[in-house]
Amino acid sequence: MGETPRSEMFDDVYFSAENGAEETRHVFLDGNNLPAAWQGKRRFAIGETGFGTGLNFLLAWELFDRTAESGAFLDFVSVEKYPLTPEAIREGLSPWAERLQPYLGRMLAQYPMRVPGFHRMVFDQRVALTLIFDDANAALPEIEGSVDAWFLDGFTPAKNPDMWTRGVFNEMARLSHSGATFATFTAAGFVKRGLREAGFTVEKRKGFGPKRDMLAGFFEGAEMRDAASPKTVHILGAGLAGCSAAYVLRQYGIEAVLHDPHGIAAGASGNPVGIVNPRLSAFRTPESDFYTAAFAQAGRTLPSLGAGYVQCGALHIAVDEEKDARFARAAENWGWGNQMRRLAPQEASEIAGVAIDKNALFLPGAAQVDPAALCRAYARGFDVEVGAAPEGAVVLLANGAAAARGLPIHTVRGQITLVRANAQSAKIKTNIGYGGYISAPVNGLHAVGATFQKWMTEMAARDEDDTANLKKLEEHIAGLGLSEIAGHRAALRTASQDRFPVIGEMDGRYVSTAHGSHGIASTLAGAHAIADMLRGGIRSLGKSTLKKLAPQRFEERESRKSAKKA
């Protein structure tokens, strides 16, 4: 039997190695009247404080699998301030390794990079896990959705009072509908009072094993509204936004038909090399949280799709002092730990494989992929039609600038240049950014890009753009001597006025566009967000982030401006 996992910081155990599974059943499952509570429901949501090893999640999933009706869907949303490594989880759960298979293996295969914010995993078209790596007090206000049952599982309140706050109880109430239940192992007086004040009816029950009491109860509030999710969605646009949406919707049991007069990946998504990268900013904001979630999601989703995915990292050269300062702040504020490292020139050069004479920011989890092949991999097994969507269909607009419908979005022309690697450049081990970028070599070629021409719609590749791409490269990484151009491609990306994607619902249609230069990761995260809106489940992203993504934001900004003037 493994050792009981213990937290040094809180001087408390995660659960008892002897009977942790029994305790979960008694306190959280029985305490919330499961499985009876989910019978007859198409959708059920559990909220948890303190994910730890995921033992509670895994046992709830196993029970749901055994007892819920076919077609029923479980949302499990959990917060965790100090995420464990996958190795620590495996070790901690070793007493139940056999019992928890195949669930444990599937969870660990998708377990997110340990960076702050929202992380969505989907299993078997039937279970969505939303893991939020943050303090419970910061994470709960960001959850959007409706919860049916709560597992309150922090460490003992006396040792971990920060997790048992009025703010946490009030957020639980906000997310609960009438009849929602909760259960917790503790019977601490201030927890009981806090839950009562927040509107829960609280009763003492017999605790587990030697513990005399525990608490359980329910919420009286507004009735839940529950709309059925559509069976099929018609997606206009078969680029990254559309193809990733088809692929992701199917994970939730929603079918899709793609519509594109030009076929798969005809536009900006058709480039042969793309870099999976977040858009970097100095502070942690709702926008940076989007790129963090999207980047982590791409990192655990894309490797299994093939499409030339190579996790070779990305090195961002601090080309001037302002950039250097911004990178320093990003590394400090984003909370990515060793997934975002500031490097001096010497170390940057070692990682790059060629001489870099400035500081840099290195993202070891960044990758390159073939976006056109990725679109095809996403779209495998879906119909792609050239005609329009049928009348009355549920529609997702994923067709770039054509999705504008009055929104302030525009195109930005980008040309990439493919150059043949030489002896010197073949040493490049990672993607390198400097305003432009050069990819690590793939099949003896580097992609060098990309121009940024907001005013131009010329689709043919231009020689002067190749020259500009290579000149910029030479300015920042001297002495590569790359000159043998092997190809090029120009396309129009779509961007919005505030340079952030547009993802949400608008006039009865759904939209995912304006992914700009970060579309590989951002379209994938957008696809999960759209899936949640369609099915009415717990959202895969935080409330503040979704607000920044919403198509309504431009109008709201305008009306705020005119209110100020008046």
Ligand code: SAM
């Ligand atoms: N449910 C877990 C399981 O199945 O393994 C056990 C949870 S353990 C008793 C409590 C968890 O709460 C720990 O993983 C701890 O890191 C986390 N935690 C402590 N303080 C927190 C806070 N303020 N916000 C979010 N999580 C916190």
